[in-house]
Amino acid sequence: MIKIGVSSCVVGSKVRYDGGHKRSSFVATTVSDIFQMVPFCPEVGMGMSVPRPTIHIRDFTNGDNGDLRLVDSKDGSIDHTPKMAVYFSKIESQIQELDGYIVAAKSPSCGMERIKVFNKQGDMMHRKGQGLFVSHLKRAFPNLPIEEDGRLNDQGLKDSFFARVTAHHRFRKMVLEEPSVNSLVQFHSQFKFLVLAHKPDIYRLMGRVVANAKSQGLESSIKEYFTLMMSALSKASTRKTHTNVLMHLQGFLKKSLTKDEKQELCEQIELYRTGLVPLLAPLTLLRHHLKRHPNQYLENQAYMHPYPLELGIMS
Template sequence: MNDTSSEIQNQNIRIASSSCLLGQEVRYDGAHKLNGYMKRSLADYFEFVPYCPEVAIGLGIPRKPIRLVKGNGEVRVVGTENPDLDVTDQLAAYGEKVVPELKGVSGYIFKKGSPSCGMERVKVYNDAGNPVDSASGKYAETIMRLLPQLPVEEEGRLMDPRLRENFVERVFIYHRWQKLVDKGLSAAGLVDFHTRHKFNVLAHDEPAYRELGRLVADAGKGDIEERIGPYITTLMAALKKIATPKMHANVLMHIMGFVKQHLESDDKQELIELIDSYRLEQVPLIVPITLIKHYLRKHPDPYMDQQYYLNPHPKELMLRNHI
């Protein structure tokens, strides 16, 4: 087992979640929306921290439903049956109150479609009750605005293999960043963190990869505190972009450069063909990755041993078997 594969296991990672997704009966109708994937798979690796903003602001269980309504150019959260009930400001204030608590979590999974918790595309109605637009839920919008680096996702989108893999990768990377900052970030620490995530970034966003390289190259000059904000903002925004098969194939060809001198020409050809099959989406990413890891086990390379790209999340989650 190389350095990154052993390191990825047994971490104490906390993720915030809409309470109803964890099986808590907090919905307006007293029901829950337990998410099977979160319970069966993600719960083995993450500790979930539940938040129900509507209960927290005192709306009670059961309660009359609320929705997003647009009027006078702004979106408010009001009662579906009683438009005089306006909880917009309470939901935003509760979001502001929760933000300091979220400093200890490495991601957030929101309930889709909720006027409070929805991450995006929540229906917005006009006064006549017709859907006219879409927006984020008010509480979720507040959290995302105040913590733009926090990895967030919706439970519905987690059913998409690429979005799911992307979210979990971001959570692990953000968690490592949080631990580094907690320890006290030095210029050397930033360089090491960046070096070990280079291939992760390259698979998501090549221009950001170059931009981050410039930021790190300057890390020794001036105040390190000034580098931290731009670095993590650029990094987390880059990682949000979905890594395509073409971009992964590009990274795999780079990594092949670390083993090819040890390979017979037919082995080299086989690896190239496998990477190409992946690029054409004929086999999943795990196939060429497994062969590259096999060669790296036989011909270890200290630089590649340190790269998180080869072990971005626990293999038991099988996230690369489906992308």
């Protein structure tokens, strides 16, 4: 089962500074039914109590070279930064098994972006920071998909996050656990259309990495490929890129479908292109035809099943 890390308060644990939680019903029910959620509360994990005094991020150089520290909000005299580093090193091996992470927004520990940063004197400087735990997470696992609980209400972001989680899992299992040029070639073939729907130009670069894997060295090629793929999938797909992919896919079925079936599929793709139906409409029709006219290459395409349908996505 795919494992996703999550800020404990997002799945309902009462671990916040005020003794409350920040439960997201989508994460605590729908997502938790499909994936194995692994909750962490970094502040409690590094020894803080519940409830506890508030903390925030301070830049002790007032913007000069960014000596960012996690300190108590009252007067900044208690520095929690080293304790967070120790806590992170303790749980690092557990994070290695994860394929995604859902964090709580606005927290000086878990927040992914727009976190308030204060100066040495305790006055707010800007809101462009990130939580200290997330900084550790990004540094140690740059390819791990991370998303904030609230942003998962956005259809496109939800779509992208779960596609990345599934791709991350498949890459770990297919390539990282059994590294070979062949496993890389196979993965690349199966993710062709999913990546094309997000970033066609990065797909071409990925193809070059695969083609040169033997001569350039397998280990460094796998590393480069993983970074390129996760970066491609983090870019939003568009109706235009999806339409191109759908037209490619229908080409594989042209010899199997009747004239009327081809016409109907073309109409669904056109309705999707013009925004009148969601992506699920032409995709469902394609899947229906695939059941009747099996095609192993298409069935293996991650694009046809990018993530579990129960998540209710596919914009």
